Structure formats: structure tokens, C-alpha cells
Amino acid sequence: MFFDPLYFIFVGPAMLAAMYANSRVKSAFARWHQVGNGRRLTGEQVALALIKSSGLRAVTLTSAPPDNDHYDPRDRSLALSPAVGNAASVAAMAVAAHEIGHALQDSEAFAPLRMRTALVPVSNYGSQIGTYMLFGGMLLAGFGGGSLGLPVAWLGLGLFALGSVVSxxxxxxxxxxxxxxLAVLASSGLIANEEERAGVQAVLNAAALTYVAAAGAAIATVAYYGFRLMRLYGRRD
Incomplete structure (x- = not known):
């Protein structure tokens, strides 16, 4: 079970895609982190300027640990890491503007953001419980208790799959x-030229790949365990 080649058949491509996506985002950020933006504004200054120009008065700016830039709709805080908040680079501008994008979504009650915010705590709890139920049920079914183990495992897989829904x-x-x-940077005049626009776009596109890869990996993992359960069900019959 722990060395099942089928796991790598199902999940291996998604893992490779995730590795590629992570390398792309690191490469794009590193490249455009070396290029200063024409306005010479740090990520924090970009965020403050966009907060003001977009009328996001309720949004507060805070600091974040490295690689943990985010917007939290629960308290409307926008957190920037030192590499973003203190740097006057094209990459820092892109990341700061992306988090402003989330703040704009929140201000407009963007339905997918609200759905994700509601699902995350349920998913976190459900995935933890589901993991125990999935493996416990599979173990029980493997020892001949399929009449109880398989229903428990399927229910566990359903809870575990909540993570895929969030992805x-x-x-x-x-x-x-x-x-x-991109739109708010352009409308506010913070993008100085086409090179900067291309740099911002490159950073944002690379980051988007990581979310696609994460969703693919989550779905592939659920598919693998679903296949394993169907095989166990077939053996029981």
C-alpha cells in the first residue's frame, strides 16, 4: 500500500507538474525581483497607493513571514513578506497588486472568494478526519472487514476530497x-512601461501555474484512492 506503483501512475504526473510550476514561479520572481519598477515604490508603498486609489479604507497592511504574502478576508488584513514589502522591484509590485486583487474581490463580495473562505475551515477539519477514516477503513477492509471498512473508507474519502473542492x-x-x-496597476498609472507590464504578467502567470498544479495533484490523489477502494470492493464481491 505504501509502495503501490499505481500511486505514481496517478499522482506522479501531477507531482512533476507541481515541481515545474514551483520552479517557474521561483525563476520568474527571482528574475523580476532584480528589476526595479519605474516608480521606485516598494511593495508596501504599492499596496498603500492601491488601497487609497481603490477606496479600500477598511484594509489594513501588516507584515508576513517569508513566502506567506496573503489577504485575509476575516479581518481585511493584507500581509506582505519582507521580500515584497521592502523591495522596489517589478516582482514585489506584482505580488502586492495580486493581494490587492483579493481585497477588491472581498469588497465586491466576489462569490468564489466567499465560497473558498467558508470551505477552508470545513475542508481542513474534514480532511484530517477523512484521512483517518480512509486509511482505517482500508485497513479494516484489508483484514476481511469490508462490510464495515469500505463504507467508512468511502465516507473518509468524501471528507478528504473536500481539499480538492477547495483547490x-x-x-x-x-x-x-x-x-x-493588472487592471488596477494600469488604471493607477503605477506601471511605467511595457517591460514592467510584461514582468508583472510573467510573475502572475507563473504563480497561477502553482494553483493549477495543486488542484491537479489533489484530484489525482482522490482518484487514486477511489480506484483503490473500487479494487477492494471488487475483491469483496
């Missing part, structure tokens, strides 16, 4: 935030 809902949220980021 799918995340896609329109992130794509829309990137679209809003």
Missing part, C-alpha cells in the same frame, strides 16, 4: 485576482 474553487479566485492586479 478547484481557488482557481477562479486566483485568476481573477491576477486580472484585477
Amino acid at each position: 478547484l474553487v481557488t482557481l477562479p479566485v486566483e485568476f481573477d485576482a491576477s486580472r484585477r492586479a
Whole structure:
């Protein structure tokens, strides 16, 4: 079970895609982090300027640990890491504007964002419980207790699959935030030239790949365990 080749057949391609996506986003950020933006504004200054120009008065700016830039709709806080908040680079501008995109979604009650916000705590709890139920049920079924083990395992897989649902809902949220980021940077005049626009677009596109890869990996994992359960069900019959 722990060395099943089928796991790599199902999940292996998604894992490779995730590795590629992570390398792309690191490469894009590193490249455009070396290029200063024409306005010479740090990520924090970009965020503050966009908060003001977009009328997001309720949004507060805070600091975040490295690689943990995010917007939290629960308290309307926008957190930037030092590499973004303190840098006057094209990459920092892109990341800051992307988080502003989430703040704009929140201000407009963007349905996918609200759905994701509601699903995340349920998914976190459900996935933890579901994992125990899935493996416990499979173990019980493997020892001949399929009449009880398989229903428990299927229910566990359903709870575990909530993570995949969140990953799918995340896609329109992130794509829309990137679209809003480009639009708000252009309308505010913070993008100085076409080179900067291309750099912002490159960083945002690379980041989008990571969400696609994560969704693919989540779906592939659920598909694998679903296949395993169907095989166990076939053996019981």
C-alpha cells in the first residue's frame, strides 16, 4: 500500500507538474525581483497607493513571514513578506497588486472568494478526519472487514476530497485576482512601461501555474484512492 506503483501512475504526473510550476514561479520572481519598477515604490508603498486609489479604507497592511504574502478576508488584513514589502522591484509590485486583487474581490463580495473562505475551515477539519477514516477503513477492509471498512473508507474519502473542492474553487479566485492586479496597476498609472507590464504578467502567470498544479495533484490523489477502494470492493464481491 505504501509502495503501490499505481500511486505514481496517478499522482506522479501531477507531482512533476507541481515541481515545474514551483520552479517557474521561483525563476520568474527571482528574475523580476532584480528589476526595479519605474516608480521606485516598494511593495508596501504599492499596496498603500492601491488601497487609497481603490477606496479600500477598511484594509489594513501588516507584515508576513517569508513566502506567506496573503489577504485575509476575516479581518481585511493584507500581509506582505519582507521580500515584497521592502523591495522596489517589478516582482514585489506584482505580488502586492495580486493581494490587492483579493481585497477588491472581498469588497465586491466576489462569490468564489466567499465560497473558498467558508470551505477552508470545513475542508481542513474534514480532511484530517477523512484521512483517518480512509486509511482505517482500508485497513479494516484489508483484514476481511469490508462490510464495515469500505463504507467508512468511502465516507473518509468524501471528507478528504473536500481539499480538492477547495483547490478547484481557488482557481477562479486566483485568476481573477491576477486580472484585477493588472487592471488596477494600469488604471493607477503605477506601471511605467511595457517591460514592467510584461514582468508583472510573467510573475502572475507563473504563480497561477502553482494553483493549477495543486488542484491537479489533489484530484489525482482522490482518484487514486477511489480506484483503490473500487479494487477492494471488487475483491469483496
